[in-house]
Structure formats: C-alpha cells, structure tokens
Amino acid sequence: MLNQVSFVIVQALVSLKRNIWLTIASILTVMTALILLGGSVFFLANTSNLATSFESQIEIAVFINDNQNREQVIDLRNQIQVMAGVDTVELTAKEDAIIEFQESMGSSSLLEDLGGINPFPDKITVKATDARLVEGIANQIAEINGVDKVRYGQGILEKLIQFTDWLRWIGIAVVAAFAFASFLLITLNIKTNVNSRENEIQIMRLVGASNGLIKWPFFIEGLLLGFIGGIISIGIVGIGYNWLLQYIITTLAFLPVVADQMFMISVFALMLIGGMIMGVLASVFAVRKFLK
Amino acid sequence: MLNQVSFVIVQALVSLKRNIWLTIASILTVMTALILLGGSVFFLANTSNLATSFESQIEIAVFINDNQNREQVIDLRNQIQVMAGVDTVELTAKEDAIIEFQESMGSSSLLEDLGGINPFPDKITVKATDARLVEGIANQIAEINGVDKVRYGQGILEKLIQFTDWLRWIGIAVVAAFAFASFLLITLNIKTNVNSRENEIQIMRLVGASNGLIKWPFFIEGLLLGFIGGIISIGIVGIGYNWLLQYIITTLAFLPVVADQMFMISVFALMLIGGMIMGVLASVFAVRKFLK
Amino acid sequence: MISIKNVSKIYSNGARALSNINLEISKSEFVFLVGPSGAGKSTLIKLMYREEEATRGQVFIDTINLSRLNPKQVPLLRRRTGVIFQDFKLLPTKTVFENVAFAQQVIGKSKQEIKVNTLNILELVGLSRKKDSFPSELSGGEQQRVCVARALVNKPQILLADEPTGNLDIDNAWGIMELLDKINREGTTVVMATHAMHIVEKMAKRVVKVEEGRITDHKLGEAY
Amino acid sequence: MISIKNVSKIYSNGARALSNINLEISKSEFVFLVGPSGAGKSTLIKLMYREEEATRGQVFIDTINLSRLNPKQVPLLRRRTGVIFQDFKLLPTKTVFENVAFAQQVIGKSKQEIKVNTLNILELVGLSRKKDSFPSELSGGEQQRVCVARALVNKPQILLADEPTGNLDIDNAWGIMELLDKINREGTTVVMATHAMHIVEKMAKRVVKVEEGRITDHKLGEAY
C-alpha cells in the first residue's frame, strides 16, 4: 500500500517534469483563470459597497410645525430616534437653517433684508438603516403630532434602489461569467493533458493497473497545478489590488472602497482552494471517460 | 491545383465531422469566449455612456448683479451662448426663482411674508459640451461685466471627472481581460485539437505532403469553428442585450443606455470577424511548431 | 485453464473475426496459433485477457466466466496474465526500465524487488544497455524485446504472445523462444500466435490453425 | 542512385547507430539489408528519405546532397520515394482507402486517377474488402499490407522497405515479394531491411550485412 502511495506521487511529479511545457501552459491557464476570478470578486465587493453607500445617502427631511417650542421639538427628535429602522437623526434649528441658506446664497444680510422674519421651519434629518425602509418610516413620522411635512425624494428612491440592485446583479453576473470561464479554461487544459495520454492510459489498463493507480497521479497533478497557479495568482491579484487601493485612497478619497483584511484573506483562500478543487475536478472529469 | 484546393476543403470538413466531439467542444469554447467579449463591449459602451451622462449634468450657475436690467441680462445670456465650449444656456429670472423656492418650501405666501422683497438674483444656467471645459468657461464668465458670482461645484468637478475616467478604465480593463481570456480559450482549444494529431502531421510529412497541404485544412477548420461559434454567440448576445434594453427602458428609464443600431451591428461584426481571425490565428500558432 | 466455448466475435463495424470457436487449453500447456493474416489469431488472444468480449459463447479462465466478470476484477485477471502485444504497446513517456517496472508496481511489489527483477529480465533479453532509453529511441526489435520482458517479469500463470518474434533476427528469436520454453516448463500456460513456421516446426508443440475465423487444423505436440 | 559516403549517425541521446558506412546502390538495383536487431538497418534507411540526418559524412540521391537539402525540397524528395515503415505509420483517422489515396493527393493526382489506382493496388495486396476500415480495425498483417500499398501506388523511383513481411504469413509474404520484384524489374531501386532469411536466400539478390553500425559482409546477387 505504502509502495503504491509513494509510487503514485512520484508518478505525478515525474509526469509534471517530463511534460514541462504542458505543465507551464496549465499553470498559466490556472493563473489567468484565478486572476479573472479573484479580480471579479473584488469588483463585486466594491460595486456592492458603492451601491450601499449610494443608498445610505437617502435622507428623510422632517419639517416641524411652527407652533412647537424647543422642548417639544427635542422630544419629537427623541421619539423618531428610537423608531425601528432609524439609523441617525439630526436636528437643524430654524436659526441655523437661515444661516446655512444665507451662506449658500453668498449674502450676509439676508435676515435683515427679510425684515427679521425667518421663513424656515425647524428640520429633523433622518437616515434609515436600509433604503428599503425609508418609505415606511416617512409615513410613520408624518402621523406624529407636531410634524408639518415629510420629504424623502419620493419617486427617486425607487429608482435608486432599482439602480443599485442592478449594479449588484451586474457584479454577480461578472463573477459568475468569470467563474464559468475559469472552470472551462482549467478543465479544457487538463483534458488536453489527459487526452494526449489516452493511449498511455489504455496501455496501463492492459497491463493490469487498477483504476485507482491510473487516476491518482492525474488527481495529484491537477491539485498541484491548481496550487501553484493559485499561489502565483494570489500574489498578482494581491499586489494589484493593493496598488489600486492606494491609488483610490490618495486621489479618489470620496469613493468608498473595500479594504477589509479579513475579506481579502478570504478571497485569497477562495482562490487557492478554488484552484485546487477545479484542478482536481477537471482531472476527475478528464480521466473518467477512460475508466468505464 | 484545383484538385488540391478541393482536397484541402474536403479534408477540413471530414476532420470536423470525424472529431465531432472535439468540434462541438471547440465551438462551445469559441462561443463562450465571444459571448464574454461581446458582452463586455456592451458593458464598456454603457459604462462610458453613463459616465458621459453624469458629466453632462454639471452646470455653471451664473448670478447676475442686481443693477442689470432685463435687456442687459438677455444680452449677457447671448454673449455666453456663443462662447466656445458652451452647449446650452438657460435664463431663470429672479421672479421665477422665488416662485421655485416658494414651491420647494411648500409655502404659498413667501413673497408676502418677506414684505415684497425678492432676495433672489437673476440666474443663467450654463452647460458645457465637455466636463473638462467647465472650469475655463466659468473663469471667463466671471470676468464679464454685470456678472456677480459664478458657481459650478468646484472640487466636486475634479472628483467627478476622475471618477468617470476611472469607470471608463474599468470598462476597458474588463474588455481587455475578456479579450485575453477569449484568445487563450480559443488558442488552447485548437492547440489541443492539433496536438492530438501531432502523430498524424508527422506521418503526412513522411509521405511527402508539403507544409501547405498540412496547414490549410487546419486553417480552414479554425475559420469554420470561429464562424459557427461567432454566429451562435451573436444570436445569444443579441437576444440577451435586447432583452436587457427592454427591461431598462421600461423600468429604469432614467438610466441612459446605448441602443444605437449601427453600434450594435458593429459589435456583432467585430465578434464574427474576431472569432474567425482568432480561429485562424490559433491554428497558425498550433500548427507552426510541427512544420520547421 | 483456458476454455473457449462456441465463441463468435463480430466487431462493431460488422467484421466477422471468429465463428463458433471451441478450444480447451490445460494448465502448463504450450500452444501455437497459426494461420494467414487476418485469420483471427489476435482476436482469439484478446478474448483471453478481455481486451475484447465474445459476441456469442463463453470464455473461461479456470472457473471464471470472462463475460460475467465485474469490471473491477479485470485488472486482477490481467495481473495473472502476461501479454506480448503484436504492436508492443509500450508507455511512450516511460523509459525501458520504467516500462518493465510498471507491470510490477501494479501488483504492489517493493522498490528493491522491482529493481532486481527488472535488471535481471533486461539482461536476459539483451537490453541492459538500453534501460534508460525511451521507446521512441529503440529499434523495432528492441521494442519487441522490452514487451517480452514486461510480459515475463511477473512470472504470470498465463502468457499470451502475439507474434513475439516478428521483428527479430534468428538468433534473438531463438533467445526469446528459449525464455518462453523455460517459463512454460516452470508451469506457465503459453499461447503464442506466430507466422514463423521454422519455429513452430522445431518446437514440436501443439498447433492450432485458424483460417477465416474457424479452427481448420489441430496437431498435438510431441509431449502428447 | 543512392550513395552513402563515410556516414556516421549518433542519436541525440548519445546512442551510436552507424559508424563510417560506405554504400553505393545503382539505379534499378535490389538490395537486402540484414543483421541483428539494433544493428542500424532502419537508421540507414531513415537517412535515405531524410527522416534522420547523418552526424558525419554525406548521403546523395542522384546528385542531391541530402544534408544540404532545403527544407522546402524535402517533400519533393519523399514523393519520389516509397517507404514501407517498420511500424506502418498509417493515418489513424483515415480509412484504408484514404490512407492510400493520400500519398497520391500530395502529388496532385486527379480524383478519378486516384480512385482507379487505389482500388487496383488494394486488390493486389488482398485488402479490397477492408477499404473502408480504419487502421485500428485491422489485423497486424493487414496494416502492414496497407503500408505496402501506399508505398507502391505512386510507382516511386526508390522503394525503401523496412521489414515489410514481419507480420505476414508465408503466402502473403511471397505475394508482397512478388510485387517488389515486379516494381524492381520496371526500374525502381529497392532497398529492403529484413530478418526473413528464407526470403533473402530464395530471392538471390545483393545482400548487405550490418552489425553494430558497420557493414560486415557483402554478397552480390545472381544478377551480377
């Protein structure tokens, strides 16, 4: 048994060495495939992150009745604060509102020009934890006593959600397309490898080799190809993504990026394990037809 | 000569038929590759289109001095209208501005509340033909007599341009990655095909076949594989993209899409010709090493 | 040992190779199969190690009915059987040494044992100097002798030799025949298809003549 | 016609196959190459159609120095030469008919001509019934005869036959020898490597004996 195990491993290594060009081509293929795959996962993560950040910019503007005094307003704010689905709440007093507006108009004497009358109401700005909850929260708030009017970009909201959903779907489609292409590339390549040795497999069977003895060297080859290709592509994707992150952080700081260490390590693990699994699976598919 | 031409063509067809599984696998590969490629070109076109539409939403707000009368304002507008790089110009009179604001505040008596004093200036909204020209145009306008102030989201503009440039680069990178993957897939596949017939090629040479007689059937095979794969993938991408367009137009009407007939036909032509060229090129690479 | 009962073989393209063959070969017998090219000799041999299956009739090795054999057991059958293939069937990516070693690795022999056995048998067929060559680097007769070495190295219970001397000069051919005779005397059943009538005559063993898929003549050897 | 001058051949793995060979073969001659397995007979033949190149010395066909031959002209040389390969070298994806037809297609014969020639030569080697079979569906001897048919069909100026009867029974072998003799009498130079001494003796032609890469014996045939 031990004889056979060591034989199978030696067998796989010798075959990788004797077919060195095929080995290099296979590693390059696995590499390309995994780079596409890893890259697209990062693309998906960032697309989804971007969509979330778009959504998080949706605000509900709550205008307060003029007849409410300061305590009542603060009370109102506290009331909204604890509602389900509410993330943050910010109060802009009417005094601040006019100053803000004054600055935005570039004037410094607006209140005086207006004869001391402040046309702005008190305003509470509410952010929801999820864009999909905005409409419900706004309707609830509108019912509260002392609230004059509630606004949250009706109409736009729906479109935005549709758009970000769409962005996410595109991201998933890209990952799926690349995963499919990766699998095709790797399988095809290993199939080549095995097919070119069909003759060899037949002869092994004729001299009494069991299926296991024939299969295992191919499986180990597939595993090794996936492993080596995986390591190299992790290096390339890792360096490339870090470089991109640096670039975005220094020059496009307003763009939200995914730079979570744990996430990156998971993607790299996925690439390595994915490569190895694909390598072995491809070998299984490729060898199977010769071993009925 | 004619004998040999017809021989070569028959040769190619017979070989496609006898290696029917290899043929089907190759066509599937070419198909996958071209679908990825065609799909990514549409992705690039739409990304770029989206970026342009973002950019086109940048406006220059020109506030006019209070001391200018109506004729002078109209004159000013005309002056801006003819400046290089200016696309559209729109005048909002101060009377309209306060009504707009009044509506946005939900009040109906603002002007009365303010004691008849309108704090808004006349405003001209300018759009540039290209986001990159905005800054220059704004500076020029600021110099004009009668202009009080010019605003165009300084700071944001730069970021927006960087962002849209980045979007375009991503699009190009996706196309390039897919083009590379396509080429790899097709070459690898045809190489398999040829390698598995290495023995055959050697024998042909030994019985006196010229290089041409050996090469041409493979070239024609490559061409045919590319052609058939191209036609099928055009069908799939065409139907898929049309379906997507319908979906976006009916439910996400605010998203700008590329639905230009000429453009679509060009992409399809690119896919077909690209597939055929890749098929032939892959054959050339694959056969070359056997024919020193 | 080998028992062929009412066997016919029609290949999937319709070619009729064997028609109603009956043949009994007992343990330790040495049998020549002769007959013209295309008569069905190789087909008959292929049935005995189950490269092909009989279209009609049964083939038994001891008490095992080969057409009922579980696919998993085919390798076990082949490990008891040594085959000298008419077209050699050497592994192209393995050296001469490795080709002969492989047949022993499949039955799980130890490395040391394999090495000794392989070098011995290569010496016997006169290929010690070629042990690190690949099959494509050998002459026709050298390839044939590697195939002989591989078939003999496990001292099989049954040896099937399909035209084992077709590419060999007279001296080498007799060398191989002496090996086959020796292994036969040690108890191995030998079935050999050949066109070399001078060998058949000199060996004086049982001879089965096949023509157009039928046994047309049958001579017992001197031992009977 | 064929002139070999001080030729040595060392293969890239260091195996010395030929040492300082000198041999002149004139037009329309029939020459047997004999000698033990691994002596260098096939290598000598491979030099004559430039599958291999001489390490030292020159090989001339008529006045053409093969080691100076432009790669583009190699196919032209091979079209004048028919080769019966020791390992057959049939195209596995072509039928028997197509294999024989291919050798004629490379020299641009018309479809009609190819059909007539091919059917004729297949009749002569006794394979008419097998014309639509693939090589893997043939017996060893049948494959060998396809190879013979392919080599003869263009009536080459030179015929190189490497062990053309190794897988054939006596009757078939003599049938092939008669074909070779006939084509030789029509003017083709024939070089045949063989182990079949009964054929060599009966044919009574020039015999060149090769041993360990050297010519060790040389007998002129009856015609001299």
Ligand SMILES: Nc1ncnc2c1ncn2[C@@H]1O[C@H](COP(=O)(O)OP(=O)(O)OP(=O)(O)O)[C@@H](O)[C@H]1O
């Ligand atoms: N795989 C196959 N498919 C179809 N027909 C086959 C196959 N193998 C052999 N045949 C046919 O079966 C018949 C017998 O073939 P077989 O190989 O048994 O002959 P043989 O006696 O060994 O001949 P030889 O002496 O030439 O080797 C032949 O006519 C051959 O063409």
Ligand SMILES: Nc1ncnc2c1ncn2[C@@H]1O[C@H](COP(=O)(O)OP(=O)(O)OP(=O)(O)O)[C@@H](O)[C@H]1O
């Ligand atoms: N491609 C090759 N690479 C290395 N060595 C080779 C090659 N071909 C042949 N040889 C070696 O050259 C020597 C002569 O081989 P060759 O094939 O010429 O012998 P041969 O006389 O035809 O023998 P046989 O009768 O067995 O066919 C042998 O020792 C062989 O091992």
Ligand SMILES: [Mg+2]
């Ligand atoms: Mg046979």
Ligand SMILES: [Mg+2]
């Ligand atoms: Mg030889």
